[in-house]
Amino acid sequence: MIASYNSTPMSNPISDTTPAAPLAEHLHRPQIRNFQPTGFEKDGKSYVLLRDPSMLTEQQMAVMPQVLQLVLLFQGRETLEEISAKTQAPMHLLQDLVTRMDEVGLIWGPRFEELERVAKAKITAHGHFPISCSASLGKDAQTCAEQMDTWLSEMEDPEIEGTILGLVAPHLDYQRGWPGYAAAYRALKKDQKPDRVIILGTNHFGIGDGVVVSEFGFMTPLGKANADKAMLAFLEKTLGAKRMYADQIDHLGEHSVQMHIPWLQHFYGDVPLLAALIPNPLVPPVSDDDARASTAQFVEAVRTALAEMGGRTLLIASSDLSHVGPQFGDQGQITDAAASEVEQIDRQRLAAYCNKDTTGFEAIFAKDQNRTRWCSVGNMLAAQAILRPENVDLIDYQQVRDPNGISLVSSAAIAFSS
Template sequence: MTTGTTKDATPSPVLRNLQFSPIKEGEEQYVVLWDPTGLSAEKLVLPLNYFFIIQHFDGEHSLQDITGLYLKRFGEFLMPDKVERLVADLDAKLFLEGPRFEDAKQQAASAYRDAPSRPAAFAGKSYETDGVKLRKQIDGFFTSKEGPDFKPSENKGKPIKGLVAPTFDLKQAGPIYAWAYKELQDAQQPDTYVVFGTAHAGLEHLYAVTDKDFDTPLGSVEADQAIISRLRAVVPDCFVEDRAHQAEHAIEFQLPFLQTVAGSSKPFTIVPVLCSFSAASLSDPSVRQQVDRFVDALREVLSTSEKSICLIAAGELAHLGMRYGDSAPPTDFSFHRSMQYDLEMLKFVEELKPEEFAGYIQKERDQRRISGFSPIYTLLRVIQAEKGQVLRYDRGITDQYNSTVTFASMSFF
């Protein structure tokens, strides 16, 4: 296990960028941790006092420091062997930075590159694994009472330029996806979809492109090798983290809709792009430079393609509640206030104003944690459209504490 060191050279473990959620069993409260990259399939349930301990696994605190902080916080001495066992358990689960994690990461990257395609990672979990049942499930999202009606779109027959769609679990948010894909269904459909998805686990290089075809229960979705090859020649560093696609659901959740809506009328290809940067980070010149470089390269590559293109941004909006770092569950008032802020923010997206969209989030210091910022911002920088429109807005509940995620469907013509 590689750890940081403090001034007394005592090992200082470093926890990876994991996701966590509070859970309650009876009167007892716990926190469950998991790896959003999918490198580790393990989950770990910790009591709150142990969650306090691992919050100090930051490379700055030695185990001795942590036992002292524990004594001060809980008024009892923490036996060193308990902390050591916790460290060993986390390391075995690949939850800590270190040689074990690095070896596993390299092996996983090699295995992904050697694989013939990207398998459907969430079939049977978030949507039906049988093709016939999946098609019926997707159709049901369109016909449900929350789904779009059968009235033709006002843009029927026009070339569609882009969509914004959720990445929330299909079983809950499927009808909201359907509002966006109904516009595609009625439109003049393109040859290729550039799908920008939120990389929920984060990315060092801000963007990750893969050249893998994506398998789904409805068949294989082909990656556009011509466009991807030209993009690789200009921004090769955006292919370094292609394994991030393996466990990320943002793009996968769009594909059954594309196959059902677009695939029934003509063949299509995709360019799968994961994105991960915040509005605040754009004030960092190095981040801005990386984003500009990728955006300029993609625009140039797409402009030289003879194919018609539609851009899709797959991402969510606000994240409210204890699961996301708030001190208390959201109230009806706080949700409705956030809804007002979301719709104000999305006005800039409708008006195709990427910097004003970023500025709105920067002004509120991203207190509502807009996780879909990077794919939506990238779409706005690349798209060639006249206008956007919010079609539907909703929210999903993610835990026992009413933690809330908001999302919207949009179209661009």
Template sequence: MDSYPRLRPVEAFPIQQEGRTLICLRDPQQLANTVVVSPAAYFVLSHFDGKHSPVDIQESYSRQFGDILFSEDLNRIIEMLDHHYYLYSGRFLDHQKKVFDDFQRLVTRPPAHAGTVYKEDPAGLLGQIESHFEAPRGPGSPQWGQAAPTPRAIVAPHIDFHRGGPSYAWAYKGLAESPGADLYILLGTSHCGGENPFTATLKDFSTPLGAVETDKEFVRELAKSYPGDLFAEEHLHRTEHSLEFQVVYLKYIAALQAERTGKARPFKIVPILVSSFHSMVQSRTPPEKNPQIGSFLNALRRLAQKETRQVCFVAGVDLAHVGMQFGDPEPLTPEFLRWVEEEDQRLVDKLASLDAPGFFAEIAKDQDRRRICGFSPLYSLIHVLDGSRGKCLKYDQAFTAETGSAVTFTSMVFD
């Protein structure tokens, strides 16, 4: 084992258990099981950056707590984290390769969040999503009088259904009241990063409401125009929720249509994950100046415009991530959250008018102070829509007291 332990990127947040505050560790890639540790152990593992030796960590512990961290206790923490695949090690890399290879062989992507974020049984899931529409903050159930036109694009959250359910309903209600589309091009945040700006998959998506077919011909045509490898990091799709939640909602819309007309409109999807454009923010360089990004967006716009089928873009995004969980040193205040809302609204206004330079300037002016995780998919959406105008239907903030954090999101439609 490496004498300079290095922790993998994980999510850490406090929980209450039998009157005690503990720290929960969660792996967004689902390569490791959830682990709960004490605050003291969390202090120790916060030094697992590959730069601190065991002696360095022991000295730091002694300064912090005025006590001795014995080598056997430190080793137990290291061995426990390595056992659960939280540390970079040969053992972890072998495990990761097996999981990714297994996923690569699948024809259909299994649902990664069924039974946790949303219900696994079809009837329960239909009822769960229906409750999003009928919730006090929801838009009400879809109405089917005179059919509304199919939107050219919608912007929906990707936060969990428990916190963002009604906002999903606001985003999808207009689509539910329309004839729908034949092809949905999905743009979602890649939460696990990625060396490539865009990553697609040819896999179909399984949901509790049935499978959704990926338009493999469209994806392959897109890959031909991309100077990089569009499938090099296909494993990023394995557990990513930003697209999975949209696919579930699209199947719900199809179920409504079948109930209304006796037959659901067949549709396919083009699932695209978009990695961070943060380096472009740091250099204040418009992302389309990057040859890989610019050529991909041009190819996607060109292929969508050539389609004779009805096309609808869907962006699965959240906006700001603020508070101590995300690295802010001070607790959130009502005044700060009002400032976040004002800044978010300025960003949404630029998005609605498809103002790419203005949208980028809003992010770059403070080096993405609010951590807009939907920046790259939304910036991409602006570049593939022409002549549309967006409308903000709903804006919300989800505050979590346990972590002292808030996530914001919006629901929009482009006609």
């Protein structure tokens, strides 16, 4: 019913009669970390991959669909004995399940802490985060450049007047999201190289509940993108290094920043980069102890730093919009009528945003509880707060629908200009 594997799914299957072994103390009342469930089939059977989005280990684990219901009960509130009594699941199965989950770092505890420590040490030693999601663009710099040029050639120049200060662009996978990326980046000019780039991402699955800044660069198929050490030094004076970098391991498995770096390298080569994950303003922080920088504090610190440093800054808000359909918990498949309704909702929100009515923009989400699950409200608000642009122009709007009606994800390309 359970398996763990590296490259070959479902190797080493575990029988549900496996004898129980002594449990570590933290596993008696297990608390699961964030994970991404992904369904797949092997040998005619259905399984669910429990993917750790932090990517702390290459080893992964899969379970049968019915076991996923047990996994979701590991919230740190009930003991295994209580879960067994409630579900009638055999104790030895529950013990084996949490033991295997612990091995791959899916349970909060000493094993996860050790995996995190090792990952941090590797990143520190190399001075950058390794290639991850950007590898899907191509195997080498030339392949990536040719692919981006092909996509860019299919888009018209939006002919934005004035100086472009920044963009809103998607963070979808390239295969589905390339029209949105290309529409946004088509607005840039290669001969207008900035002195620095700021990428504001979304913290999808990390543990940080404040702004998470990276002190390290990022590796992509086009080479290493270096961190903006000068900007970081300014911010450290105001925000404090500990508050800025406390949760920077979240960048390891987070795609929203990394998906944009190849595009910027393609246009401008090696430009100093400030990467930050912005929290969701609709979700209150876990703690208000000021141990993490808030978005307001970060915005003010960045504005002060930019005023003192001078030069030209380009800002990218890495933002996807609505996420609807059964894949995200909605009832019923995505129909043309449903897609049209989502577009209407999206365009109402985008109208407020492009009119620079950020108060009204945020109020819309508070009123409807973000019912279509926009995932990047935080970085979109932060982008306008930092740049204070004269113009905010919608370049393109896209919807990506699963052919079976399981999901719809929307995105927009937007230009900020002065």
